[in-house]
Structure formats: C-alpha cells, structure tokens
C-alpha cells in the first residue's frame with residue numbers, strides 16, 4: 001500500500017494516494033480505492049478498544065418541521081414527547097417510505113438506498129473530544145462542483161444528483177458528515193414550545209422554505225427582503241434555522257419573519273443556538289479539518305476563515321510541477337480527483353491566461369486552505385478504505401469561542417448525525433432520530449475517557 005506522502009507533493013501537502021484500482025465508471029474514469037486526507041493529530045488511545053455504536057441513518061425526503069407538526073403526521077399532537085418515543089427502531093422503515101416517490105419525495109433518485117449503518121466511536125481526554133465514524137460508500141466523492149473548458153471558456157460543471165444528471169452532466173458533489181449538537185434541554189423548537197433539541201433533534205432546523213424543500217423560496221422573493229436580500233445578508237437560498245429566531249410561524253416555516261438583530265444577538269449570547277460540525281470530503285479533508293458552523297437564524301460559519309473558498313470565476317489551476325497536470329481531463333475525473341486537491345499556496349497556482357487547455361478539462365470550483373480562528377477548531381482525518389469512509393475528528397472540549405458549545409465531562413449532550421453519500425446536497429442526506437452523546441456518562445453513544 002502506498003502511503004499518503006507521495007514525494008511529488010511533499011509530505012506537508014495533502015495527498016490523496018491511490019493504492020490499487022478497483023471498479024470503474026464509464027464517464028468519470030476509475031474511482032480510487034484508497035483516499036487519504038492530511039492527518040494533523042493522532043488519537044491518544046486505541047480506537048479498537050473504544051466501544052462502537054452502530055446507528056441507522058435514514059433518508060428523510062422532504063419531512064419538514066411544518067409537516068411533522070401538521071395534522072398529516074399522526075405524531076403531531078404528542079411531538080413534545082420526542083421522536084424516539086414513537087419511532088425508536090423504525091429508522092429503516094421510515095427511510096424506505098421516504099426514499100420512494102410519494103408525499104415526502106416528489107423527485108426520487110433511482111436506486112438510492114433508504115438507509116445506511118454508521119458506526120460511531122467517541123472518547124475524550126483532559127483537553128479534547130474525539131470521534132471516529134465509519135460508513136460504507138460505493139464510490140467516494142472527494143470532489144465538488146467544477147469548471148469545464150469548452151474550447152473557448154470555462155463553464156460551471158458537475159453538481160449534485162439528481163439535478164446534474166437531469167442536465168446530462170456527470171454528478172460531482174462531495175461526501176459529507178454533519179453533526180448537530182446542543183446543551184441538554186436547551187434550544188426550544190419555537191417560542192413557547194415544550195420540545196427542545198433533546199426531544200426533536202435536527203428536525204427542528206428543517207423547514208419547508210429551505211432549498212429543495214416543498215416551499216423553496218425563489219431568488220426573486222429573497223433579493224428584495226430587508227434581512228436576506230441585496231441590502232441585507234445577500235443569501236442565495238434559505239438554509240437550516242431555528243424558529244426561535246422568528247416572530248411568528250406559518251406553513252413555509254416563516255423564512256421572512258426574522259426577529260430584529262438585537263434579539264438574535266441575545267439568543268446567541270444566551271447559548272440558544274446549535275453547534276454544527278461538517279467534515280467535507282472535497283472542501284476540508286485535504287487540509288485536515290472539518291468546517292465549524294452554528295445554526296441560529298441561518299446556517300452560519302464560525303468566526304475566522306473557513307477551510308474553503310470559491311472565486312466567482314476560475315482563477316486557479318493545478319501546479320503542474322507538483323501534480324503533473326494543470327487540469328483534470330474529463331475522461332479521468334475520478335482518478336485525478338483522488339490524487340490531488342486544489343489547495344491554496346500548495347497545489348494551486350494562478351490560472352495562466354496563456355496556458356493551453358483541452359476541451360473537457362476540469363478544475364474544482366472550490367479551493368481548500370488552512371482555516372483560521374474559530375472556523376479552524378475542528379481537525380479531521382478522513383480516509384476511504386475497504387469501501388468505507390473512516391473519519392476521525394478532534395475538537396477542544398472548550399474552544400473558548402462564542403460560536404461553540406462547551407462540552408463538560410459528566411454530561412449527556414443531545415446530538416444528531418447526517419451523512420451525504422453519492423453526490424447529493426441539501427435535504428438528500430441520511431439523518432438520525434435525536435440521540436445523546438454521554439461524556440463519561442451513559443448516552444446512546446458513550447464517550448470514554450482516554451489518556452491523562
């Protein structure tokens with residue numbers, strides 16, 4: 001097996017190494033059988049000795065909070081009791097229902113498995129919490145949206161299933177692992193609700209107004225909005241949010257009814273937000289991190305500099321001296337993307353206007369970079385091996401930053417996981433019912449003490 005420190009890129013640079021070649025894909029070339037990100041830390045214990053919990057993550061379709069609290073959902077009246085009260089052990093069945101065409105899925109993906117098994121291990125020492133996740137993936141996607149050279153110019157290419165496939169473009173969208181967590185019995189589902197994140201989990205963040213949901217808000221409605229639009233935060237779409245940030249509720253999820261800024265600030269300083277960690281196969285793994293976010297009125301990034309950025313036009317290409325190529329030939333996407341990520345100040349150089357490109361040459365739209373500040377709190381090491389992603393995370397128990405939850409041993413924290421598999425985005429992930437992470441105390445997942 002080749003190690004991930006190929007000399008052509010230097011040991012400090014990431015490096016997706018290919019060991020043996022298995023499988024093939026007519027359009028994308030041959031997928032790598034082994035991929036490895038950069039390892040910035042080591043686990044001070046032995047993962048094999050840490051108890052493993054297998055969690056079924058399932059496909060939710062368009063199951064929004066508005067659906068769950070409507071008369072159409074038989075659990076609506078007793079929602080405060082928590083999803084697990086009625087649905088524990090039903091994950092596979094719920095996924096099987098939601099993955100097919102039906103009221104919760106208007107646009108199914110052919111052959112999408114309804115659920116998958118995620119193995120979770122967790123531990124902590126005096127300073128850090130550690131996780132190890134393992135889940136099966138047939139074809140890894142360490143690749144996100146692309147630019148394609150058409151002979152005259154670079155055009156946007158790739159993107160998630162099923163949208164890309166419908167346009168006749170080979171899908172390319174990164175694999176991802178997401179974690180949402182809160183303090184016990186803290187954030188309520190809406191003002192006056194009897195349910196917190198402990199009972200209803202990630203579902204409280206999922207609304208009909210969000211992109212690819214039943215009442216997805218069009219750009220022409222967002223742009224004139226004082227908070228979201230051109231004179232405000234200038235968002236292109238609506239993402240995860242908490243209803244405690246809204247002045248009222250409606251059947252879209254009150255996307256436009258945002259409380260005034262001073263009230264949002266009060267909620268933030270009172271810790272009424274959710275912490276969101278996202279390991280990204282194409283936008284953080286190569287530099288050895290996960291992105292660090294938090295959810296309040298929107299899915300916000302932590303302060304500082306995130307591990308990725310995307311210039312509006314192609315501005316970078318691969319440093320041929322390091323990688324052996326300037327761009328990725330279309331016929332060979334999977335193979336090349338497994339070999340090298342486009343990393344600021346490492347494998348990336350400015351796009352040379354005189355460089356020759358062939359029709360079909362591809363470049364990643366996103367570059368990875370060393371994150372800074374609170375946005376760089378979560379280190380990650382992800383490998384694709386034996387048909388599985390194996391992702392380790394490490395974060396300080398207390399980062400000292402205002403956009404992170406403090407984790408205290410002796411406490412069981414409500415937590416939820418999401419897995420994005422097979423080139424999908426937004427709602428087309430697999431999710432969990434609400435769960436707990438016990439730090440040295442019993443939880444659905446129990447993190448055990450290691451080291452001093």
Ligand code: HEC
Pocket residue numbers: 060063068073074075076078079080081082083084085086087094097098103104199200203
């Ligand atoms: C008081 C019991 C109860 C609670 C609490 C409850 N549910 Fe349900 N839920 C049901 C029942 C009963 C059904 C109908 C099952 C069926 O049709 O097989 C259902 C159906 C569903 C479905 C399938 C919807 C469809 O397409 O038909 C989903 C998804 C679901 N619930 C998710 C949740 C989630 C997430 C929560 C927590 C936020 C939750 N439920 C809380 C009882 C409950």
